[in-house]
Amino acid sequence: MQTSFLQHPNIQYTKQKLKLTAARLVNNHVNLAVTGLSGSGKTAFITSLVNQLIEANEAAHLPFFSVVRESRLIGVKRDVQPNLTFSRFAYEDAMVKLTQTSPEWPSSTKGISQVRLKIKYKKSRGLSQYLTEDATLTLDITDYPGEWLLDLPLLDMDYAQWSRHCQEELNDPLRHDIAGPFFTAVNRLDLNAEGDELALQKIAELYSQYLIDCQTRGYQLLQPGRFILPGELSGAPVLHFFPLTDVQLQQQRGDLNKPVKGSNVELLSQRFEHYKTKVVQPFYKDHFKGFDRQVVLVDCLSALNRGFHSYQDLQKALDWLMGSFQYGSSNILNRLFQPKIDKLVFAASKADHITPEQQTNLVKLLESMLHSARKQIQFDGVSTESTAISAIRASKSGLSQLNGESIPVLQGRNEQGASITLFPGEVPQSCPSPDFWKQQKFEFPKLSPPLMNTQYVLPHIRMDQVLDFLLADKLI
Ligand SMILES: Nc1nc2c(ncn2[C@@H]2O[C@H](COP(=O)(O)OP(=O)(O)OP(=O)(O)O)[C@@H](O)[C@H]2O)c(=O)[nH]1
Numbered sequence: 211m212q213t214s215f216l217q218h219p220n221i222q223y224t225k226q227k228l229k230l231t232a233a234r235l236v237n238n239h240v241n242l243a244v245t246g247l248s249g250s251g252k253t254a255f256i257t258s259l260v261n262q263l264i265e266a267n268e269a270a271h272l273p274f275f276s277v278v279r280e281s282r283l284i285g286v287k288r289d290v291q292p293n294l295t296f297s298r299f300a301y302e303d304a305m306v307k308l309t310q311t312s313p314e315w316p317s318s319t320k321g322i323s324q325v326r327l328k329i330k331y332k333k334s335r336g337l338s339q340y341l342t343e344d345a346t347l348t349l350d351i352t353d354y355p356g357e358w359l360l361d362l363p364l365l366d367m368d369y370a371q372w373s374r375h376c377q378e379e380l381n382d383p384l385r386h387d388i389a390g391p392f393f394t395a396v397n398r399l400d401l402n403a404e405g406d407e408l409a410l411q412k413i414a415e416l417y418s419q420y421l422i423d424c425q426t427r428g429y430q431l432l433q434p435g436r437f438i439l440p441g442e443l444s445g446a447p448v449l450h451f452f453p454l455t456d457v458q459l460q461q462q463r464g465d466l467n468k469p470v471k472g473s474n475v476e477l478l479s480q481r482f483e484h485y486k487t488k489v490v491q492p493f494y495k496d497h498f499k500g501f502d503r504q505v506v507l508v509d510c511l512s513a514l515n516r517g518f519h520s521y522q523d524l525q526k527a528l529d530w531l532m533g534s535f536q537y538g539s540s541n542i543l544n545r546l547f548q549p550k551i552d553k554l555v556f557a558a559s560k561a562d563h564i565t566p567e568q569q570t571n572l573v574k575l576l577e578s579m580l581h582s583a584r585k586q587i588q589f590d591g592v593s594t595e596s597t598a599i600s601a602i603r604a605s606k607s608g609l610s611q612l613n614g615e616s617i618p619v620l621q622g623r624n625e626q627g628a629s630i631t632l633f634p635g636e637v638p639q640s641c642p643s644p645d646f647w648k649q650q651k652f653e654f655p656k657l658s659p660p661l662m663n664t665q666y667v668l669p670h671i672r673m674d675q676v677l678d679f680l681l682a683d684k685l686i
């Protein structure tokens with residue numbers, strides 16, 4: 211019997227080879243980073259993202275995620291993470307807490323962690339349908355503190371310039387009061403005396419305490435970033451430095467560039483330089499450089515709750531933080547290396563704390579905070595999106611009658627777990643004037659996590675839209 215043309219061994223071999231090549235071509239990889247300042251919702255976001263993907267074919271509600279809507283998602287599973295020096299993202303622990311009888315929010319995290327997912331899907335179109343049906347996208351997700359990005363501008367400063375910059379912050383009356391113990395100690399230090407490591411360590415600890423106390427009072431522009439979140443550097447001399455006061459800077463004048471050998475001021479200046487080259491730069495070179503896509507979470511509602519100073523400080527911190535995503539030729543990052551993030555999502559987190567008709571205002575408020583920097587980022591060729599999300603939705607919205615009128619309300623559980631129904635208030639579209647804050651306060655509620663009963667899929671707001679923006683082009 212004659213072999214048909216298509217069954218000829220050479221043709222079979224070529225088909226096999228094409229199949230392999232095509233499979234390799236579609237075996238994509240995305241390195242997604244999630245950041246935000248302390249408490250902005252990074253852990254909740256990644257927990258929900260992993261949960262939505264793993265449960266996507268079960269009961270997850272992802273109507274705007276095209277690969278799910280088109281029934282092309284085959285399955286998602288966790289795989290061994292690529293970077294063995296990062297902590298493993300504690301997804302399982304978070305899910306245990308969220309699904310227990312009295313659900314709790316996942317624990318606060320302090321450093322960098324990672325999770326790898328393998329997403330198996332059916333391709334949507336093209337020649338490849340003859341070659342292979344399925345493809346796999348490898349998704350690495352890294353959680354890192356936004357505070358680390360606040361250190362980027364340090365790379366362009368010397369010790370004297372940085373000290374001057376910190377003094378501007380310290381001149382804020384409230385910050386100045388908080389820094390009382392630090393000022394007393396630093397003013398007693400003889401800069402030109404022989405270097406005293408222990409004395410410097412003690413003053414550095416007072417400076418860290420000042421930053422921590424500022425954070426407790428709602429300030430967010432706190433740097434050096436590792437002073438609050440030292441991770442593996444806790445106790446290391448590289449963190450034992452602090453800014454000099456205006457008076458000290460005037461007394462030293464030009465001498466800061468040529469400090470007395472072995473003096474306190476020489477040690478301080480060396481440590482500052484060491485921090486820049488051995489802590490800040492390596493983060494950008496070893497990790498940040500590898501990220502393809504980035505989510506930045508911003509907790510606008512908590513800043514509104516805390517008052518004008520907190521809101522203004524969040525705005526400043528965001529300005530600093532966004533320097534890391536501006537790739538213009540004069541940027542510090544471009545001079546160091548070429549970063550490659552091509553998609554960036556700014557998400558106002560915890561949008562379940564407000565009623566649905568306020569969500570447009572929340573996005574506008576976020577955009578007003580990002581305005582000029584965002585334009586620059588787009589100009590540099592990064593595609594950006596701003597949105598309002600809830601990673602783990604802890605409220606339901608509805609209508610209630612008040613004096614014969616229907617008003618939008620939220621139903622959820624307060625921090626003690628008791629059921630509450632409330633109208634949390636309006637969200638401004640931009641930062642209100644200082645006078646407004648004197649007369650009125652914002653009181654967006656804190657909520658307990660939702661009761662999951664027998665469910666294992668986390669309720670959310672707009673996680674599917676975020677997933678689609680970040681991954682749809684890699685899942686075709
Ligand atoms: N209602 C509601 N609360 C949220 C949501 N996401 C986060 N939260 C609240 O915000 C807190 C902080 O969230 P995390 O996810 O731990 O934030 P984080 O950025 O990882 O915080 P750190 O690890 O401390 O930097 C949680 O404990 C919750 O109280 C959400 O989608 N809805």
Ligand SMILES: [Mg+2]
Nearest residue numbers: 252253318319
């Ligand atoms: Mg966390």
